[in-house]
Amino acid sequence: MAIRTILHYPDPRLRQKAQPVGEISPEITKLIDDMAETMYAAPGVGLAATQIGEPHRVFLVDIAADDEPSNLLVFINPEIVRQEGQLTGPEGCLSFPGISEDIKRAERVTVRARGRDGATFEIAADGLLAVAIQHELDHLDGVLMIDRMGTLKKRIVQRKMQKRGAEAAS
Template identity: 50%
Template structure:
């Protein structure tokens, strides 16, 4: 089932998510729905808070369209990070806006899979960026929160003006 993706400035996006204590059929259903929603959007990652569920669950697929490789990470935690990249990011919760964000170039992420088994991912490139971006969502942080105060102020003005114009246009 397609879920509704919350968009900025919805205050739900700023809430910290709770750890998953037991993986249930409801958790598996959430993951299925999140994956379907992410692929439909289309995006390369989605965190549960983006669909109004404050649990530490993310789905990621940076493989492209041909051979999907869905990563499901429950209670993900970055246990090691190194290097630095400064690259353009976008977000399904901040549509039609992107900005350069500074991130770690490589990360090691520990998480649980849907069977409750601990897994470790060693990631670089787009996958490392996606892990950091989605884990930020679990902590109530959006990629725009990484912008300088000046750039964040410019973003807010432009973005909110665009949202208002869209509302007027759709009337």
């Protein structure tokens, strides 16, 4: 396992649409292991393969609190099959370090995906899990949280990220 570099906005690779995964090959299994190590080290509650420059339709989520045992969920080729309700709440993103903004999402979702073992499963989620799933699925489609913000918030976040990038480069 290895900790990978997380891409930060405005890296253009974050806009790439991920490609479906066919066979669960040793390379995909290693990618999942690397993603888990990277996500936990960050620390974060979710990570999409595109956030580390890998064009595969894979994301991970673990919303367990620090005092709870890990509950890592692996989603390969995920698709939302049902969504209900609406909520708006704060979201952060490992590709937008230090940024938290209110984002509008479905309150409940049902997702169909394949797991690490390749078996298809469905999961109904609400609360933080539903938000995390929608957020990570957006990444696989090249959609970022900044795309879900109003014009003023978007400009503020863009300036913060440009400043952060300039400081990191110097």
